[in-house]
Amino acid sequence: MTDSNALPNYWPSVLIASLITGLIISALGIASGYLTIASEPAGSSFNASSSVGILACLLGAIAGVIVNWHYAKEHQITYKIGKGALLGFLAGLFAVIISTVVSLVWTELIDANYNQALYDWQMANIDAQNVPEETKEMSRNFVPKPGSPIALATQFGVGILGLGIMNVISGIIGAKIFASEKD
Amino acid sequence: MTQDEQSALNVSLTPDNISGVEPPQSWIAKNGFPYWLLATAWIGIVFVMFNIVGGIVMAVLAAFTVDDPSNMELLLAAMQENLDVMFIGNTSGQIVSMALATFIVVLLTSVRGQRNLYLRFQLPPRVLLYIGASLLLFLVGQPLVQFAGWLNSFVPVPEFMRELTDQMVEMMTRFLTSDTSVFVALFHIALVPAVCEELLFRGFFMRSLEKSTNVWLALVISSAVFSLFHLDISGLLPRFLLGLFLGYITLKSNSIIPAMVGHFTNNALYVILAKSYPELASQESLPDVTATNILILIGGIAATAGVIYFMHLNRIREEETEIVH
Numbered sequence: 001m002t003d004s005n006a007l008p009n010y011w012p013s014v015l016i017a018s019l020i021t022g023l024i025i026s027a028l029g030i031a032s033g034y035l036t037i038a039s040e041p042a043g044s045s046f047n048a049s050s051s052v053g054i055l056a057c058l059l060g061a062i063a064g065v066i067v068n069w070h071y072a073k074e075h076q077i078t079y080k081i082g083k084g085a086l087l088g089f090l091a092g093l094f095a096v097i098i099s100t101v102v103s104l105v106w107t108e109l110i111d112a113n114y115n116q117a118l119y120d121w122q123m124a125n126i127d128a129q130n131v132p133e134e135t136k137e138m139s140r141n142f143v144p145k146p147g148s149p150i151a152l153a154t155q156f157g158v159g160i161l162g163l164g165i166m167n168v169i170s171g172i173i174g175a176k177i178f179a180s181e182k183d
Numbered sequence: 184m185t186q187d188e189q190s191a192l193n194v195s196l197t198p199d200n201i202s203g204v205e206p207p208q209s210w211i212a213k214n215g216f217p218y219w220l221l222a223t224a225w226i227g228i229v230f231v232m233f234n235i236v237g238g239i240v241m242a243v244l245a246a247f248t249v250d251d252p253s254n255m256e257l258l259l260a261a262m263q264e265n266l267d268v269m270f271i272g273n274t275s276g277q278i279v280s281m282a283l284a285t286f287i288v289v290l291l292t293s294v295r296g297q298r299n300l301y302l303r304f305q306l307p308p309r310v311l312l313y314i315g316a317s318l319l320l321f322l323v324g325q326p327l328v329q330f331a332g333w334l335n336s337f338v339p340v341p342e343f344m345r346e347l348t349d350q351m352v353e354m355m356t357r358f359l360t361s362d363t364s365v366f367v368a369l370f371h372i373a374l375v376p377a378v379c380e381e382l383l384f385r386g387f388f389m390r391s392l393e394k395s396t397n398v399w400l401a402l403v404i405s406s407a408v409f410s411l412f413h414l415d416i417s418g419l420l421p422r423f424l425l426g427l428f429l430g431y432i433t434l435k436s437n438s439i440i441p442a443m444v445g446h447f448t449n450n451a452l453y454v455i456l457a458k459s460y461p462e463l464a465s466q467e468s469l470p471d472v473t474a475t476n477i478l479i480l481i482g483g484i485a486a487t488a489g490v491i492y493f494m495h496l497n498r499i500r501e502e503e504t505e506i507v508h
Contacts (some may be wrong), residue, residue: 080215089220135259141346150341161227168224 008075010067010087017067017091021060022098025163028056029099030106030114037117043128057162063095064088064167068174081175088171089164096159100152107147115147122146210291218292222391225288226408229280229383237276244268266358270371281379285387292391302386303439312497313436317445320428320490326476326483331420333472340416348417359457368454377447384409384426385433385442402430425449435494 032052067087072078107114126139144151211221245261245268246252262268286298293301307313340348359368384405392401406426410419429442436442 082211082214082216082220086217086220089224131256132260134263138346138350142343144341144343150343161230165224165227165231168220 007077007079007083010071010090013067013071013074014087014090014094016070017063018094018098020066021063021091021095022102024062025056025060025095026099026102026106028052028059029103032056033114033118037114037121039121041121041125041128043125043130057166060092060095060159060163061166061170063091063163064170064172065174065177067091068171069178072175072179077179078181079175079179081172081180084173084175084179085168085171088167088169088174091171092163092167093160095167096156096163099159100156103155104152115145118146119143207294209293217395218391219395221288221292222388225285226383226388226412229284230412232280232284233276235276236279237272240275241268241272244271266354266361267363269354270358274371274375277375277379281383285383289387292387301390302382303390303433303437304382304386305438306440307436307438309497309501310436310438310440313432313438313441313494314444316490316494316497317432317436317441318448320432320487320494321445321449323483323486323490324424324428326480327487328421328424330480330483331424332418335417335420338416338419344414344416348415351415356457359454360461365454365458368458369451372454373447373450376450377443380409381429381433381439381443381446384412385430386439389430389433398434402427402434406430431491432494435498 032050035052036050064084064087067090068084071087122143123140126136126143129136129139131139144154211218241262242258245258245265248261248265248268249257251257286302289298289301299305355372359372388408389401389405392404395401396404406423406429409426409429410422413422415422425446429446432445433439433442
């Protein structure tokens with residue numbers, strides 16, 4: 001096995017994997033938003049459009065596999081699964097940064113009405129919920145306006161938490177598949 | 184010098200190493216994981232697990248208190264009204280995710296049979312001295328903590344965060360001013376957080392960071408994460424400071440027991456004060472800027488520095504004694 005301490009530069013692989021993943025989750029996230037806006041608010045937490053959002057999150061885990069595949073094949077090396085986990089985590093982290101930037105660009109430059117339409121839908125959905133008025137009020141207060149700094153920070157934090165953990169796991173799997181020594 | 188380097192020095196003199204046998208390694212060291220990565224990922228997992236476990240326990244308990252558990256409206260109302268249900272859920276979340284699950288994860292980061300040593304869940308020879316110093320630190324450090332709270336009050340807090348904090352304070356006040364026994368309140372608010380949070384943040388997280396970086400950076404990062412974990416912007420700086428105190432006590436005593444005692448005392452004082460003087464529980468506790476308060480603050484800073492220096496000196500003496508022996 002190649003000495004893990006003397007491995008070649010992994011940043012190109014991290015950037016490629018995070019770019020691919022970041023663009024995929026951005027596209028699915030925005031598409032999920034449009035599907036949501038187009039649907040009828042029924043007061044449910046889950047619907048067909050939110051399942052696209054969940055799919056985007058799950059697809060976000062491919063960064064860990066892509067980065068290990070690219071890194072191991074590019075340099076023809078093997079390494080330990082811990083290194084794979086690190087690569088997966090970094091790819092996930094940068095994928096979240098890229099998708100945040102893409103969604104900012106989309107909502108600021110391409111469709112300026114997107115955030116307001118999504119916010120209106122969320123409020124209408126809360127109104128349609130079958131819960132006490134007090135709970136509705138609490139939900140209304142806790143929904144940050146899409147595009148606001150707090151919404152971006154929340155999206156970023158949740159993204160890093162979710163995709164960070166998922167890509168650590170997929171990074172381990174990726175390293176096991178593509179970078180472990182064959183018997 | 185990082186812990187890895189220290190371990191390397193210690194290991195080089197062991198009989199196993201002299202005879203050419205490799206010293207035992209933890210699972211994550213064998214598999215090339217950076218300690219900081221596993222520790223950080225674990226904090227994220229605990230955050231999610233804590234909320235899920237707490238939520239499930241609350242929902243199950245609330246279901247027993249309503250006529251129709253399938254009615255979501257009734258269930259949510261029962262969860263909000265019944266504070267015992269909320270506190271039992273919160274306590275269960277802490278015990279399961281922060282303590283029990285962390286005890287299992289430490290099996291990956293520590294060498295077989297040395298889990299308690301890794302967590303510093305041990306009683307060092309002079310533990311009573313450190314417990315005393317810890318209690319003193321939390322007492323004399325109060326003006327400094329209050330000052331941190333005052334500084335924190337200038338940090339802008341988003342509206343929804345402020346409402347969340349207000350609701351938490353209101354719930355805590357209702358719980359403390361209700362007819363709940365003081366022992367039950369101490370269990371939920373002082374004992375469980377002191378044990379579980381110390382195991383997670385000082386025992387596991389700070390220790391794991393020490394293996395990837397130097398101890399002082401590990402202390403600062405673990406204190407910041409401890410503070411952020413509470414999702415309370417208005418208490419960010421005071422909790423960061425408390426985290427620094429608790430981490431420093433742990434580093435100097437090489438045990439999490441004195442930090443657990445200090446943490447328990449800090450929370451218990453709040454519970455006992457609120458139980459004894461219910462009118463204080465709901466009051467804003469930020470002091471005014473007066474000459475007397477400034478003098479108290481200066482005195483508090485000096486006394487805090489004194490206790491910290493005492494612990495530092497004591498540690499040096501212990502290390503010298505260890506070298507002599």
